[in-house]
Amino acid sequence: MIILKNPDQLAKMRSAGHLLHDVLQQVREMICPGITTMDVNRYTDELIRKAGAIPTELGYYDYPASICASIDDEVVHGIPSENVTLMEGSILSVDVTLALDGWQADSAFTAPVGKISEAKQRLIRVTEECFWKGAAAAINGNRIGDIGFAVQSHAEKNGYNAVRDLTGHGIGRKLHESPEGPNYGKPGRGPRLVPGMTICIEPMINSSTADVKVLPDKWTVVEANGNLSAHFEHTICITNGEPIIMTLEKH
Ligand code: MF3
Numbered sequence: 001m002i003i004l005k006n007p008d009q010l011a012k013m014r015s016a017g018h019l020l021h022d023v024l025q026q027v028r029e030m031i032c033p034g035i036t037t038m039d040v041n042r043y044t045d046e047l048i049r050k051a052g053a054i055p056t057e058l059g060y061y062d063y064p065a066s067i068c069a070s071i072d073d074e075v076v077h078g079i080p081s082e083n084v085t086l087m088e089g090s091i092l093s094v095d096v097t098l099a100l101d102g103w104q105a106d107s108a109f110t111a112p113v114g115k116i117s118e119a120k121q122r123l124i125r126v127t128e129e130c131f132w133k134g135a136a137a138a139i140n141g142n143r144i145g146d147i148g149f150a151v152q153s154h155a156e157k158n159g160y161n162a163v164r165d166l167t168g169h170g171i172g173r174k175l176h177e178s179p180e181g182p183n184y185g186k187p188g189r190g191p192r193l194v195p196g197m198t199i200c201i202e203p204m205i206n207s208s209t210a211d212v213k214v215l216p217d218k219w220t221v222v223e224a225n226g227n228l229s230a231h232f233e234h235t236i237c238i239t240n241g242e243p244i245i246m247t248l249e250k251h
Pocket residue numbers: 057058060061063067068077095096097106107200202233
């Protein structure tokens with residue numbers, strides 16, 4: 001069942017989204033060689049709690065941390081650790097969710113650690129572009145498959161592969177609601193998009209294969225060939241016109 005949100009509920013989701021944007025901006029600024037992914041986790045957790053919100057990844061299906069921190073070939077769900085130090089030249093994806101006043105927001109970005117290669121810069125750029133291609137297709141009357149098609153086409157046009165085993169999702173009072181939002185698909189297929197739908201579009205883009213593997217820690221998802229992967233995500237709302245990107249700055 002897809003739960004549509006009324007204007008009051010959307011306003012609350014937007015507040016959660018703005019807060020998550022502010023948190024992620026500050027987290028982005030702290031990323032540098034020499035700190036650990038647990039440092040990033042601690043800082044993010046503090047920012048969220050100081051703002052009166054709850055980090056909702058912590059304890060979600062027993063997930064042990066407040067952020068996902070995925071480096072290089074790690075696609076998503078990397079578990080922060082005191083033993084993982086950020087190294088110059090790596091790329092780091094940070095994926096965070098929070099609840100404010102009972103409403104969830106979910107957003108992720110991939111950023112360079114220090115100076116990175118052009119290949120890595122290109123993967124980050126194209127993955128973010130995949131998000132915006134998907135968002136451009138997220139309009140009243142289109143279908144979920146239109147979003148996936150837009151994401152997949154842009155990834156493949158650039159020689160990359162959209163991950164199929166993990167998807168975007170509806171969001172609201174719960175972190176994961178219907179519908180699923182695959183990063184691949186055919187135009188005109190799947191649930192119809194209508195105003196009041198709130199969904200997360202989250203391209204996970206691999207450099208050498210669409211396939212992924214899960215590490216023995218049962219969480220960390222890696223590119224099956226051990227090559228680079230990047231991830232971007234925003235929580236958005238379908239309207240009568242352009243979608244509202246809820247996890248951007250307030251304006
Ligand atoms: N933020 C993730 C998503 O985009 C959910 C992570 S669940 C966790 O859907 F348990 F791994 F944190």
